[in-house]
Amino acid sequence: MIQAKGYAAxxxxxxxxxxxxxxxxxxxxxxxxxxxxxxxxxxxxxQVNNDWFPGIFPMVPGHEIVGRISQVGDHVKKFKAGxxxxxxxxxxxxxxxxxxxxxxxxxxxxxxxxxxxALDRSGNPTYGGYSNxxxxxxxxxxxxxxxxxLAAMAPLLCAGITTYSPLKHWKVGPGHKLAVLGLGGLxxxxxxxxxxxxxxxxxxxxxxxxxxxxxxxxxxxFVVTKDEAQFKAVQGTFxxxxxxxxxxxxxxxxxxxxxxxxxxxxxxxxxEALQVPAxxxxxxxxxxAGSSIGGIKETQEMLDFAAEHNIVSDIELLDFKDIASGxxxxxxxxxxxxxxxxxxxx
Ligand code: NAP
Ligand code: ZN
Numbered sequence: 001m002i003q004a005k006g007y008a009a010x011x012x013x014x015x016x017x018x019x020x021x022x023x024x025x026x027x028x029x030x031x032x033x034x035x036x037x038x039x040x041x042x043x044x045x046x047q048v049n050n051d052w053f054p055g056i057f058p059m060v061p062g063h064e065i066v067g068r069i070s071q072v073g074d075h076v077k078k079f080k081a082g083x084x085x086x087x088x089x090x091x092x093x094x095x096x097x098x099x100x101x102x103x104x105x106x107x108x109x110x111x112x113x114x115x116x117x118a119l120d121r122s123g124n125p126t127y128g129g130y131s132n133x134x135x136x137x138x139x140x141x142x143x144x145x146x147x148x149x150l151a152a153m154a155p156l157l158c159a160g161i162t163t164y165s166p167l168k169h170w171k172v173g174p175g176h177k178l179a180v181l182g183l184g185g186l187x188x189x190x191x192x193x194x195x196x197x198x199x200x201x202x203x204x205x206x207x208x209x210x211x212x213x214x215x216x217x218x219x220x221x222f223v224v225t226k227d228e229a230q231f232k233a234v235q236g237t238f239x240x241x242x243x244x245x246x247x248x249x250x251x252x253x254x255x256x257x258x259x260x261x262x263x264x265x266x267x268x269x270x271x272e273a274l275q276v277p278a279x280x281x282x283x284x285x286x287x288x289a290g291s292s293i294g295g296i297k298e299t300q301e302m303l304d305f306a307a308e309h310n311i312v313s314d315i316e317l318l319d320f321k322d323i324a325s326g327x328x329x330x331x332x333x334x335x336x337x338x339x340x341x342x343x344x345x346x
Contacts, residue, residue, distance in 0.1 A: 002022065006020055016324070026135055028076075030072075034070045034133055035131060037098075039313070040323070044062065045327050063158050064157040064340075065086060066085070090106060097109035140296060158293065170263060177200045179241045181225075184337060190315070199240075202220065315340075
C-alpha cells in the first residue's frame with residue numbers, strides 16, 4: 001500500500017485534522033498523482049456535515065485535484081510520469097452502460113464512484129484530494145495545461161465543469177439572456193463561461209458587495225435579489241437561470257424571472273426538496289431542469305477550452321490548518337470565489 005497523508009473529518013460536523021491513511025498500489029491501469037492543489041467545494045462542506053446522506057468517516061474531502069504524475073501502471077497509455085494532471089468528482093464508473101458509452105459517466109446506470117465519501121468497486125472507501133497523493137484509473141484522469149496558473153485551474157475540475165456542461169447542453173450563446181443565481185465558486189465560473197459563449201449574463205445575488213466583482217468577471221448586469229425594485233425590473237426577461245445556490249431557497253420566486261419557454265437549471269444541491277407549483281410551470285411553458293458535473297471527455301474539452309481562452313478560477317489560497325475558518329467563510333458566501341488548498345502547507 002501507498003502511505004498518504006491528508007486532512008480528514010473523523011465524524012460528521014467535526015473539524016478536519018491531520019490524518020495518515022493508505023492508498024492502493026498503482027495497478028496496471030492506474031496513475032499516481034502527487035497533488036499540488038485541491039479546491040474547496042461547497043459539496044465538501046455538505047458531505048462533512050452529512051447534509052445529503054450519512055457519510056463514510058473518516059472522510060478526506062476534495063474533488064478539485066491538480067498535480068503532477070509520479071507513477072503510471074504498465075498499461076497506461078495517455079500519461080507518463082512528470083505530466084500535469086487533474087481529477088474531478090469521479091474516479092470510476094461501470095464503463096459499459098449506455099450512459100458511460102455516451103461519455104456521460106456522471107450518469108452511469110450502475111452508479112459512478114465519487115472521488116471521496118464512497119466505496120470503490122472493490123468495496124474500499126475512496127479518499128479525496130485534501131491529501132498529498134492519489135491513485136486513479138487513467139480513464140478518470142485528465143490532462144492539465146502548463147500555460148495557466150495551476151492552483152487557479154483546480155476549481156475547473158468541479159466548479160468549472162458543473163457550470164460548463166449545462167451551458168453547453170442547453171446551447172447557451174449569442175442572443176440568450178442568462179442569469180446566474182448565486183455568485184460563489186460555481187456561480188463565478190458560470191459567469192465566465194456564459195460571457196465566453198456570447199450570452200448576456202446577469203448575476204442574481206443576495207450580496208450587494210459583489211457588484212463590482214461581478215462586473216470584473218465579465219457579467220453585464222447585477223441584480224440584488226433582496227431589492228424589490230431591482231427584482232421586479234427583471235421579471236420575464238431570462239432564457240435561462242443557472243441556479244448555483246447551496247442553501248434552501250424558494251425556486252418559485254425565480255421562475256417569474258424567466259421568459260416563456262425559459263429553463264431554470266438547478267446545479268446547487270441544498271439538502272431540502274425544491275417546491276415547484278404546477279401553475280408556475282404551466283403558465284409560460286417553463287422547465288425546471290438539473291445537471292450533474294460532466295463526463296470525462298467533456299471535462300477534458302472544458303480544460304482545453306479554458307487553456308485556449310485563458311479562463312481560470314478566481315481563488316484564495318488556503319493553508320490546511322485554516323480549513324475550519326475557510327468553511328465558515330464559505331457558508332457566509334464570503335469567498336472570492338474559491339478557496340484552494342496548497343498541499344505545500346500540509
Ligand atoms: P458557494 O461557493 O458557497 O456559493 C454558493 C452561493 O450561493 C453563495 O456564494 C451565495 O451567493 C449563494 N447563496 C448562499 N446561500 C443562499 C441563500 N440562502 N439564498 C440565496 N443565495 C444563497 O458554493 P459552490 O461551491 O459554488 O456550490 C454551490 C452548490 O452547488 C452547493 O450546493 C454544491 O453542493 C453544489 N454543487 C453541485 C454540483 C453538481 O454537479 N450539480 C457540483 C458541485 C457543487 P450570493 O452571495 O451571490 O448570493
Ligand atoms: Zn464540487
